[in-house]
Each structure stands twice: as structure tokens, then as C-alpha cells.
Ligand SMILES: O=C(O)CCC(=O)C(=O)O
């Protein structure tokens with residue numbers, strides 16, 4: 001079978017989705033105390049108004065969870081609402097409609113790195129289990145590489161606007177604040193996302209699943225990014241993060257317009273392990289469907305190496321410079 005949507009109506013799940021017993025989620029997970037960072041206070045000049053405290057919260061999140069929420073982030077609420085409803089509307093369309101945006105040719109299986117609509121179809125030789133998710137995967141940057149024929153008209157403009165506003169959040173606020181925590185110039189991370197760097201959007205739709213005890217929405221992974229920005233709809237939680245070998249639930253943000261930020265692998269490497277990439281997964285839910293939109297900020301591989309100043313600097317000893 002090609003798409004999760006086709007399986008979701010059944011009472012049981014096909015074998016290909018059933019996780020090995022050791023990888024199945026437990027019924028109850030503790031709740032992660034993910035900090036909410038007020039981005040407005042992070043700019044270099046806001047020390048007196050609580051900026052130091054906010055920077056300390058950011059540091060603690062970067063060094064432990066590898067994930068945090070942001071408020072006051074400059075992405076307009078109407079843009080977040082618009083992106084959320086455009087994604088839901090797209091996934092609710094009949095399958096034949098959505099398949100117009102699939103890159104898989106007739107009879108061919110969709111593969112994850114292809115742009116367009118589909119679901120991760122594992123090759124037979126792969127032993128790994130399938131994820132309970134349908135997706136739309138699109139390259140957003142460099143803009144001249146966009147495959148606009150795969151962008152449904154209904155969300156072309158809103159996805160572009162969502163990207164423009166959040167890339168300003170990433171480049172003007174978040175990455176400079178992260179660089180300052182390591183004692184670097186504001187542009188330290190940002191310059192790794194210029195030129196041939198790539199940005200991808202992934203819209204994910206998790207239909208309700210009859211066996212959340214056996215099946216995962218997305219298996220445990222880290223993102224191969226500098227950072228990932230995630231918008232979740234508030235219909236259902238499902239995201240979990242791992243810390244010290246324990247899986248924690250990430251609750252839906254109480255502010256429906258908050259965004260989640262993941263530290264990606266590349267930042268862990270560049271910071272020489274000072275900042276931790278978030279290990280995360282998505283569990284399924286028997287009652288509710290769920291939609292998310294992730295934006296992946298991916299540098300060119302040559303930019304990914306531990307920063308010289310952080311290597312062999314015994315004075316750091318696991319802590320960061322101020
Ligand atoms: O849907 C989510 O909450 C997370 C998705 C995710 O981790 C990913 O697409 O890399």
C-alpha cells in the first residue's frame with residue numbers, strides 16, 4: 001500500500017507499521033518542561049529588560065533538551081493560522097487530488113527525498129518499520145530551485161510568507177543569540193545558511209491510528225539541520241523528546257501561535273557538542289489526526305565542522321563562554 005491514509009480506516013494496522021517491542025511507546029510519558037523563550041528579549045541590547053534571563057533560559061535549553069518554544073517571534077498569528085488551515089485543507093482532499101502533486105510516476109513508489117506528496121515508502125530490503133504519516137516535502141530555498149508545479153496554488157503564497165517571516169526570526173534573532181552564547185559574532189551560524197545552503201518545508205499529516213501502542217508517527221531521529229522550526233496544530237499532541245534515555249511528551253503549546261525550535265545535528269557538530277541536537281519522535285493517537293509544518297535549515301556540508309575556538313579549549317570543560 002502506498003499511503004497511510006488508505007490504511008487509517010481499518011481497525012488493525014498492516015505488519016509493516018508494527019514497531020519492534022523495544023521501540024514501542026509506553027502508555028504514559030512524563031511531560032517535558034520545555035522553556036518558552038521570549039524572542040523579543042533576546043536582542044543584544046535588551047539586557048536590562050530581562051534579556052540576560054532569557055539568554056540563560058536559551059542556553060539551558062540548547063545544552064539540555066535541544067528543543068524550546070518561542071513566543072513574541074515576529075511570525076504573524078494570521079500567517080500561522082493561514083499555514084495551519086492551508087495544510088489541513090490540503091491533506092483532507094481526496095487522494096486523487098493530492099496525487100497530482102506526487103513525484104512518483106505511475107506504478108513507482110514515492111521515496112522520501114523526492115519532493116511532492118507521498119508517504120515514506122521503504123524499499124523491500126529495508127528492515128525498518130514504516131511511519132504512520134503522509135507528507136508533502138518541498139524545497140523552499142534557494143528560491144530558483146523551487147518546483148512550483150508541486151506547490152498547490154492554495155498554499156503557495158502562505159507557505160512563501162510563512163518562510164519569509166520565520167527565516168527572519170531564525171537569521172535575525174535566534175542564530176545571533178545562539179552565536180553570542182558561544183562567544184562568537186552574531187553572524188557565526190547565519191553565514192553558514194547563505195549561498196548554496198538549502199531550506200526544505202515538510203508538511204506532515206498523521207491520521208488517527210487504531211493501534212498507538214504498536215505504531216509510531218515518526219521514528220526516533222535527529223534533524224540534519226542547523227535548526228528546524230516546527231509549527232504544530234493544537235488538535236493533538238504527539239511529539240516526544242528523549243533526554244537521558246527517557247521519552248518525554250511535548251505538550252501542545254498553550255499559546256496557539258508559539259513555534260517550536262529544534263537544535264539540529266549540524267549545530268551539535270559546529271558547537272563541538274556544547275549544544276545538543278534534539279532526539280525526537282512522534283507517537284500516534286487513536287482519536288485525533290494531527291498536522292505539523294517543519295522548516296529545515298540545512299547548511300552545505302563543507303560548513304559543518306567543529307568551530308576552531310571550541311576545539312581543545314580545556315577552559316570550556318563542557319560549559320560555554322560568556
Ligand atoms: O510532526 C512533528 O511534530 C515532527 C516532525 C519531524 O520531526 C520531522 O519531520 O523531522
Ligand SMILES: [Fe+2]
Pocket residue numbers: 221222223280
Ligand atoms: Fe524531526
